[in-house]
Amino acid sequence: MNKFKTLIKKDWIISKKTLLMPFWITAGFYLLIILGIVIAYYKGDIQSNLFDFPVDSPINAISYIANLSVVGLPGLMSIIFIIMLMQGALNEDIRRNCELFHRSQPVSIWLRTGSKFYVGLLGNWIVLFLIALFTFIVVNIILATIHQFDFTTAISGMLQAFSAFVKTGLIIGSLTFFCSAIFKDKAFLKGLSILVAVHLLFLIFNNLFGWNLPLPLSYLMKLMIIDTEKNILVGIDEFEALNLIKNAWNSILFNWKTLYQVLFSGALFAGATLIYKNKEIK
Amino acid sequence: MELIEVRNLTKRYGSLKALDKVDLKIPEGRIIGLLGKNGAGKSTLMRCILGFLKFDGEIDIMGERVNHHKESIHNLIAFIPDVSSLDDRLTVQQTIDYVASLNESWNAVTAGRLLSRSDLPLNQKVGNLSKGMKTKLYLLITLSIDVKILLLDEPTLGLDIVFRKEFFNTILGEYFDETKTIIISTHQVEEVEQILQDIIFIDEGKIILQEDIAELKNQYSLISVQSNRKEELEKLNPMLITHTLGKVNAIVGSDVQIEGAEYSRPSLSDLFVAKVGGSNE
Numbered sequence: 001m002n003k004f005k006t007l008i009k010k011d012w013i014i015s016k017k018t019l020l021m022p023f024w025i026t027a028g029f030y031l032l033i034i035l036g037i038v039i040a041y042y043k044g045d046i047q048s049n050l051f052d053f054p055v056d057s058p059i060n061a062i063s064y065i066a067n068l069s070v071v072g073l074p075g076l077m078s079i080i081f082i083i084m085l086m087q088g089a090l091n092e093d094i095r096r097n098c099e100l101f102h103r104s105q106p107v108s109i110w111l112r113t114g115s116k117f118y119v120g121l122l123g124n125w126i127v128l129f130l131i132a133l134f135t136f137i138v139v140n141i142i143l144a145t146i147h148q149f150d151f152t153t154a155i156s157g158m159l160q161a162f163s164a165f166v167k168t169g170l171i172i173g174s175l176t177f178f179c180s181a182i183f184k185d186k187a188f189l190k191g192l193s194i195l196v197a198v199h200l201l202f203l204i205f206n207n208l209f210g211w212n213l214p215l216p217l218s219y220l221m222k223l224m225i226i227d228t229e230k231n232i233l234v235g236i237d238e239f240e241a242l243n244l245i246k247n248a249w250n251s252i253l254f255n256w257k258t259l260y261q262v263l264f265s266g267a268l269f270a271g272a273t274l275i276y277k278n279k280e281i282k
Numbered sequence: 283m284e285l286i287e288v289r290n291l292t293k294r295y296g297s298l299k300a301l302d303k304v305d306l307k308i309p310e311g312r313i314i315g316l317l318g319k320n321g322a323g324k325s326t327l328m329r330c331i332l333g334f335l336k337f338d339g340e341i342d343i344m345g346e347r348v349n350h351h352k353e354s355i356h357n358l359i360a361f362i363p364d365v366s367s368l369d370d371r372l373t374v375q376q377t378i379d380y381v382a383s384l385n386e387s388w389n390a391v392t393a394g395r396l397l398s399r400s401d402l403p404l405n406q407k408v409g410n411l412s413k414g415m416k417t418k419l420y421l422l423i424t425l426s427i428d429v430k431i432l433l434l435d436e437p438t439l440g441l442d443i444v445f446r447k448e449f450f451n452t453i454l455g456e457y458f459d460e461t462k463t464i465i466i467s468t469h470q471v472e473e474v475e476q477i478l479q480d481i482i483f484i485d486e487g488k489i490i491l492q493e494d495i496a497e498l499k500n501q502y503s504l505i506s507v508q509s510n511r512k513e514e515l516e517k518l519n520p521m522l523i524t525h526t527l528g529k530v531n532a533i534v535g536s537d538v539q540i541e542g543a544e545y546s547r548p549s550l551s552d553l554f555v556a557k558v559g560g561s562n563e
Contacts, residue, residue, distance in 0.1 A: 010372065106385060107353055
């Protein structure tokens with residue numbers, strides 16, 4: 001356990017810059033907004049009815065949708081940074097010529113890859129959660145000032161969006177991690193190119209010969225998307241909103257697909273480690 | 283006691299045979315030089331011993347069979363490749379802490395002593411250190427681990443003479459005792475000649491010679507005569523003839539006598555060139 005802690009500390013040190021980048025981007029984003037508001041205020045351009053909602057709007061639904069939506073941008077950013085970190089996970093040391101130094105330490109390969117996997121995913125998720133939490137506070141202060149805030153549905157919205165991005169990050173991150181064990185650089189792009197090529201090839205075969213070969217990209221998309229039962233943006237009443245929010249937990253987290261996603265990710269991790277373990281270090 | 287036993291070791295890179303049926307026994311408590319031309323198979327041999335490369339044949343390290351990379355091997359062997367293989371992204375302190383935490387046999391007293399003697403900037407990134415400083419750091423983290431075998435693969439490549447001398451002095455002073463073994467692969471054989479006890483010549487993936495250096499040198503003499511007596515030397519069928527200012531030198535059997543010649547012990551590099559051929563390294 002102590003060795004794992006040491007590896008995590010080392011991987012945190014070398015990934016720190018990339019991991020913290022979303023904080024700086026978010027801070028820049030908020031600074032720009034504040035700057036815009038200040039300029040607009042001095043120019044007298046602020047619209048006082050910007051956040052006005054109709055009086056009969058369902059507070060639950062508004063709180064929910066608002067908090068669900070605002071995690072979108074940090075969530076996408078998190079996916080991008082997961083890809084950036086994971087695509088160098090198992091090849092960066094080789095490229096930097098320090099693989100021999102790390103491999104010459106008496107520590108299991110599984111612990112080494114585990115630490116890189118853990119820092120790449122969990123590190124990004126923690127950053128995403130903190131940004132989402134900050135955004136949650138900001139958005140709900142605004143909503144509360146215009147009396148459109150309900151804590152339970154608001155936090156559900158934020159947490160559900162966060163969970164959805166965590167799961168997407170898990171699949172994309174694991175896939176990129178796997179590619180980093182195979183390719184020396186630009187692992188994600190190369191892996192994706194191969195998947196696209198295989199997808200197109202299978203598609204052609206299926207159309208030409210009437211076969212039913214599984215299409216890798218369709219499979220991955222199916223694995224990543226959330227199966228929502230109803231489009232929540234369609235006009236709904238208070239009761240429907242609460243029901244949908246409750247059901248959304250089942251669609252996002254508490255289902256067999258989640259277990260399947262975790263197993264898929266675990267298989268990619270194990271495969272990547274075995275490939276990496278068997279790589280010759282010249 | 284043999285610390286390392288290599289039997290019938292063959293390593294191929296595609297059609298190229300980097301190691302060809304190598305048999306080797308590395309005893310305890312020796313300082314061994316591994317000498318070969320570029321591409322002779324020195325680094326490949328060391329990487330096979332550490333399990334970093336796949337190979338055919340058998341390697342036992344202190345009775346433990348190595349057929350792939352096992353992390354437990356690093357409790358027995360420390361390895362210093364080219365010093366630029368340290369992780370540039372860590373600071374000196376972080377590198378020391380990292381190695382100390384991962385190695386159960388880390389000796390904090392030795393580390394403290396080596397650190398106090400060095401002028402290593404603890405908060406500086408390894409990437410910003412000079413090659414000499416990196417060498418000191420590599421020595422510190424390697425010699426502070428209590429292992430039985432030390433493998434050095436061209437460790438002083440690119441270092442100036444002061445650092446090279448300091449490197450080998452530190453290793454002798456801080457690491458070596460009669461229970462430990464050091465294997466040094468180097469091009470600068472003249473610098474380590476004085477500290478080596480055994481020598482292994484490797485050429486085209488084959489072990490040409492493995493011998494105690496004192497015994498090897500006793501078998502041969504370096505005879506020097508005036509240039510006009512070259513024909514006399516050639517008649518002796520020498521292993522090697524070289525020219526110096528106004529003189530001709532030849533490596534011959536130690537029992538060969540010529541009137542008026544100067545006798546000395548041949549250097550390792552002379553013997554290497556004599557045995558292997560090619561340019562004097």
